[in-house]
């Protein structure tokens with residue numbers, strides 16, 4: 001896409017996802033002229049120093065930098081700045097971009113603040129933890145002709161795109177039964193997760209199960225109608241309690257069922273970045289169909305003679321070339337490749353599509369509606385079933401796995417399943 005007017009972006013949250021995926025993507029978009037200035041806000045200075053001094057980012061994007069809030073060169077390491085991002089947003093010109101990368105339970109407040117200050121929004125998943133909040137965001141954004149998109153990067157994994165076209169052409173038949181797993185590494189327990197991904201805020205199904213729920217909808221177009229989640233309570237190193245292993249069952253509108261295993265326990269010594277994949281069993285008139293994606297082992301085996309000091313580093317590795325890598329493509333620095341980059345590019349391009357039409361509110365709304373209907377990037381209007389699933393999942397996990405049904409219609413809602 002040829003960009004006429006590059007936009008400024010304020011990233012709110014400077015944690016793991018910002019360092020690994022958002023910064024390489026927005027730096028590259030800045031290099032190719034889609035983004036102008038980059039601001040990054042965090043709660044305190046430490047993560048901003050890490051991102052700013054990252055050798056990986058310096059090698060890939062020589063000469064590029066961002067404005068850090070708080071300024072890690074002048075502010076004390078101990079001070080906390082929970083509201084500083086608001087001052088940064090206040091100073092932005094209308095209709096630029098706020099990229100929310102805060103812990104799950106803080107998304108809603110930051111998104112509403114950005115919309116109320118006339119900014120387009122991209123947020124890491126989940127959009128919010130409740131359907132009511134998602135609906136409020138959808139309505140406010142649409143009324144102002146502002147785009148809101150949720151970053152579900154698996155939507156941009158080409159194997160999902162292939163399966164979607166084949167499924168929708170009828171080549172798989174109908175989804176009946178499936179299972180998916182996403183187990184993150186054990187060492188996540190030692191990270192900032194232990195401060196927020198605790199039983200009262202979130203759980204492993206809410207945190208990562210949503211990727212495969214979203215993916216099944218992306219491929220099949222089916223909506224989830226019932227959720228039950230069993231969670232194992234474990235202690236983090238700081239003593240806080242989290243649902244660190246979850247076993248969920250999601251029933252779909254056609255009666256199909258997806259079992260989902262999530263956890264924070266993939267061995268540190270193991271070869272991949274995590275354990276993940278999906279099996280879908282489908283049926284036609286005379287035979288069954290099958291879709292299997294091994295999303296961890298993507299066909300690459302490396303054994304190095306050196307090993308870093310990170311907890312997850314190992315000599316033998318099965319790296320994924322598909323999520324996000326920084327590679328030489330000729331020219332200066334390195335280029336991000338993979339669905340992690342494509343997803344952010346797709347969302348930022350969506351904002352440029354909306355901005356292309358300029359000041360006409362009606363025209364911006366019509367582009368937003370078009371993007372909603374395409375169903376490729378996740379927007380509140382086309383993916384709020386994810387918030388309903390999260391709400392249902394939270395209700396279930398806090399009640400020992402009781403099944404919770406999702407009712408759609410004019411006022412979608414979740415409630416405990418009644419047994420007659």
Ligand SMILES: NC(=O)c1ccc[n+]([C@@H]2O[C@H](COP(=O)([O-])OP(=O)(O)OC[C@H]3O[C@@H](n4cnc5c(N)ncnc54)[C@H](O)[C@@H]3O)[C@@H](O)[C@H]2O)c1
Nearest residue numbers: 013014015016017041042043047082101102103104124192
């Ligand atoms: N696969 C995925 O799509 C994926 C992967 C990882 C994380 N995420 C999502 O990204 C979000 C962040 O995850 P993470 O792993 O980067 O977490 P993290 O704990 O590493 O980082 C959170 C960041 O938020 C910042 N923060 C907290 N309160 C703030 C405030 N008031 N103002 C400014 N900054 C504030 C902290 O300084 C920290 O930098 C979560 O919602 C998570 O679910 C998505």
